[in-house]
Structures are given as structure tokens and as C-alpha cells.
Amino acid sequence: MNESIRTPGSHETTLAPDAPYGSARPSSGRADAGLRPASSPRPTDHPPVRNGRIGVLIVNLGTPDATDADSVRKYLKEFLSDRRVIEETGLIWKLVLNGIILRTRPAQKGRDYEKIWNTEKNESPLKTITRSQSDLLAAALAGVYDRLVVDWAMRYGNPSIESRLAALQAEGCDRILLVPLYPQYAAATTATVCDEAFRALMRMRWQPTLRVAHPWYDDPVYIDALARSIEDELAKLTFVPEVIIASFHGIPKEYFDKGDPYYCHCAKTHRLLRARLGMDEDRFRLTFQSRFGRAEWLQPYTDMTVKGLAESGVKSLAIVTPGFTSDCLETLEEIAGENAEIFHHAGGERFAAIPCLNDSAPGMEVIRTVVERELKGWVGG
Numbered sequence: 001m002n003e004s005i006r007t008p009g010s011h012e013t014t015l016a017p018d019a020p021y022g023s024a025r026p027s028s029g030r031a032d033a034g035l036r037p038a039s040s041p042r043p044t045d046h047p048p049v050r051n052g053r054i055g056v057l058i059v060n061l062g063t064p065d066a067t068d069a070d071s072v073r074k075y076l077k078e079f080l081s082d083r084r085v086i087e088e089t090g091l092i093w094k095l096v097l098n099g100i101i102l103r104t105r106p107a108q109k110g111r112d113y114e115k116i117w118n119t120e121k122n123e124s125p126l127k128t129i130t131r132s133q134s135d136l137l138a139a140a141l142a143g144v145y146d147r148l149v150v151d152w153a154m155r156y157g158n159p160s161i162e163s164r165l166a167a168l169q170a171e172g173c174d175r176i177l178l179v180p181l182y183p184q185y186a187a188a189t190t191a192t193v194c195d196e197a198f199r200a201l202m203r204m205r206w207q208p209t210l211r212v213a214h215p216w217y218d219d220p221v222y223i224d225a226l227a228r229s230i231e232d233e234l235a236k237l238t239f240v241p242e243v244i245i246a247s248f249h250g251i252p253k254e255y256f257d258k259g260d261p262y263y264c265h266c267a268k269t270h271r272l273l274r275a276r277l278g279m280d281e282d283r284f285r286l287t288f289q290s291r292f293g294r295a296e297w298l299q300p301y302t303d304m305t306v307k308g309l310a311e312s313g314v315k316s317l318a319i320v321t322p323g324f325t326s327d328c329l330e331t332l333e334e335i336a337g338e339n340a341e342i343f344h345h346a347g348g349e350r351f352a353a354i355p356c357l358n359d360s361a362p363g364m365e366v367i368r369t370v371v372e373r374e375l376k377g378w379v380g381g
């Protein structure tokens with residue numbers, strides 16, 4: 001198991017059938033005894049199966065194992081071959097993916113990952129933070145519930161969802177709460193975590209019962225945690241930003257047109273957070289970042305907004321990224337790096353990127369609230 005696991009020790013039970021399978025004592029008294037042909041084989045007991053524990057698996061998007069082009073290519077190939085992410089599956093897309101994207105992007109992105117890499121642990125910040133969230137969640141719940149095992153996985157790359165579900169099952173978890181770490185639902189993020197988990201279950205004889213956490217885009221605990229963290233971070237700055245942008249990862253506009261609720265979830269988070277911070281729409285903006293490919297994505301785009309604000313005379317700007325549960329390439333490199341540069345080039349003077357909730361106390365309060373709510377009926381009274 002990962003380091004984060006709390007092992008409840010003696011609480012597991014080892015399940016064996018109440019009587020040897022196929023026991024054919026002539027008058028066993030069992031209701032089905034008469035149904036078994038006299039000549040039926042008599043296998044021995046099935047192997048002991050541990051059960052009775054409850055698993056919590058938190059899952060984030062994924063990240064390459066290293067910054068070299070081959071590692072990034074492997075990660076991007078898995079990611080961009082997911083039909084929940086790129087719905088286009090035609091020959092032209094396959095040619096573009098294999099002939100252009102996977103030839104050029106891995107080296108480029110590898111250099112970007114190098115800028116933010118956690119050299120001490122030799123892994124990306126997304127991995128470091130997700131592991132820490134799992135460890136802290138396990139510690140917070142340790143004294144409250146027995147029989148609980150907390151673990152973490154990545155949708156793409158390692159540790160895989162399949163490997164951690166198998167590990168939880170081997171630990172005796174016959175009920176598992178899956179927590180895709182996305183406050184706002186999108187098919188490209190939340191649904192693909194569920195797809196992957198259920199694909200793993202397809203290969204299991206005795207499937208654990210699975211629950212999936214509901215997205216928490218409008219949860220008062222989440223909105224309050226964001227607001228408190230933004231207020232604290234703003235108080236640390238040497239300037240008061242004229243404008244604050246709430247930048248969410250985008251999706252293609254076509255996915256929204258087809259019914260994905262992601263835009264609505266982001267818009268609601270933004271509206272509630274703006275109200276909680278007491279700011280008007282000019283001061284606290286909603287934008288979408290990380291556009292990929294040439295199709296239209298959700299608008300307004302973050303980079304164009306940042307440039308436009310600087311060009312129109314805004315000198316100080318802060319960007320928050322409430323859709324990311326932890327800092328990653330998209331916040332540390334794209335926002336704190338690229339967008340800071342765009343702002344300064346266009347005439348801006350003071351720029352701040354506000355950290356994500358990460359494994360901070362308010363951030364952990366959000367994850368813990370979501371988990372405890374979803375565990376109701378499985379634990380406690």
C-alpha cells in the first residue's frame with residue numbers, strides 16, 4: 001500500500017463459507033441440498049477473502065513519472081487517447097496526435113515540468129500534494145472511524161486506479177468511496193475516473209461496492225475555504241490588486257453545447273465566491289485557461305483577459321485557480337509563469353498567483369467534509 005494507509009490491524013475478518021462448498025452430507029438440512037446432483041464435484045473451500053473494511057480512494061488527474069520526453073510522451077499518449085478527453089476519434093485526429101503532437105509536445109512540456117519539478121522527491125508537485133492530502137486525510141479520520149483505509153491514485157500515469165483498487169481490496173475493503181478530486185464535474189475529468197474504476201471492477205470476481213463523491217462546486221465549506229485562503233494570501237501581498245481573476249481549466253465549447261455541466265459549475269463557484277468576498281464583477285472576473293488545439297474553448301480566455309487588462313491600464317493583478325485541488329503545471333507554470341509574463345509584457349506591474357488549497361488546513365477541511373458526507377450510512381450511526 002502507499003505510505004498513507006492507516007491499517008486498522010485486527011479489525012478485518014477472514015471470510016470463509018459457513019460450510020464447505022458443495023458439502024454433500026446426505027442430510028445436511030441446507031435448503032439447497034436437494035438441488036445438487038449426487039454426482040456434483042466437491043471443490044475445497046475458496047481461498048480466504050479479507051473483508052469488512054471501507055476504502056477511500058482520492059484520485060487526481062495524473063502526471064508524468066519524469067521530465068524526459070519519453071516519459072512525458074507516454075503520459076500524454078494515455079491522456080490524449082482517452083475519448084472522454086478528446087472526443088474526436090477519426091483518422092485525421094490519430095494522424096495529428098501521433099504525427100505532430102506526440103512528436104513535438106513531449107520535449108516542450110518536459111521543459112515546463114522541469115521548471116516546477118519537486119527535485120527532492122523527484123516527482124511533480126501534483127503527485128507530492130495528492131499524496132500529502134491522502135496522508136493528512138488518513139490521519140484526520142484515524143481517531144474517528146475504525147475499519148477505514150485511505151489511499152490515492154492518478155487517472156493517467158502512476159499510481160494507477162486499477163492498482164490502488166486492487167490494493168484496497170487486498171486490504172479487505174469491500175466498500176470503496178471514490179473521490180475524483182474535482183470540485184466542478186466535467187466528463188473529461190470526473191467521468192473518466194469513474195470509467196476507469198468500473199473498468200477495473202469488470203475484472204474482479206467479488207467487486208467492492210463503489211460510491212462516487214458528488215462534486216462540491218457550491219458547498220459552503222469549499223466556498224468559505226477558498227475565500228479565507230484568498231483573503232489570507234491577499235493580506236500577505238505588498239499591493240492591493242485592482243483586479244482578481246478566477247481562472248478555471250477550460251474544455252472545448254462543443255462539450256458544453258452537448259450538455260456538459262462544467263461551465264455552469266465553474267460559473268456558480270465564481271458567483272458564490274464573489275459574493276462571499278464582497279467584490280463586483282469588474283473586480284472579480286471569471287476566465288478559462290489551458291486551451292488545447294484550435295477549436296473554440298470556453299471563454300473568456302485567461303491569457304487574452306490578462307493581456308487586455310494590462311493594455312487597458314490595469315497595473316496590479318492577482319489570479320486564483322479554484323478548480324484545481326492542488327497546484328500543478330497549469331497553475332505553477334501556466335499561471336504563475338506564462339500569464340505573469342504576458343501581464344508584464346503588456347504593461348502590467350504587479351502580479352500575484354494565489355496558491356491552490358492544496359494540503360492546507362482549509363483545503364483538508366473541504367476534502368474531509370466531502371468524504372465524511374459521502375461515507376454516511378457506511379460508518380457511524
Ligand SMILES: C=CC1=C(C)c2cc3[nH]c(cc4nc(cc5[nH]c(cc1n2)c(C)c5CCC(=O)O)C(CCC(=O)O)=C4C)c(C)c3C=C
Pocket residue numbers: 061062063064076079084085086105109124126182186188189249250251252290292323324327328329330
Ligand atoms: C481541473 C480540471 C481539468 C479539466 C476540466 C481539464 C480538461 C482538459 N485538459 C486537457 C488537456 C491537458 N491538460 C493537461 C494538464 C492538466 N489538466 C488538469 C486539469 C483539468 N483538465 C491538470 C490538473 C493538469 C496538470 C497535470 C500536471 O501534471 O501537473 C495537459 C498536460 C500538459 C500539456 O501538455 O499541456 C493536457 C494536454 C483537455 C484536452 C481537456 C478537456 C477536454
Ligand SMILES: [Fe+2]
Pocket residue numbers: 249290
Ligand atoms: Fe487539462
Ligand SMILES: [Fe+2]
Pocket residue numbers: 261264
Ligand atoms: Fe446550465
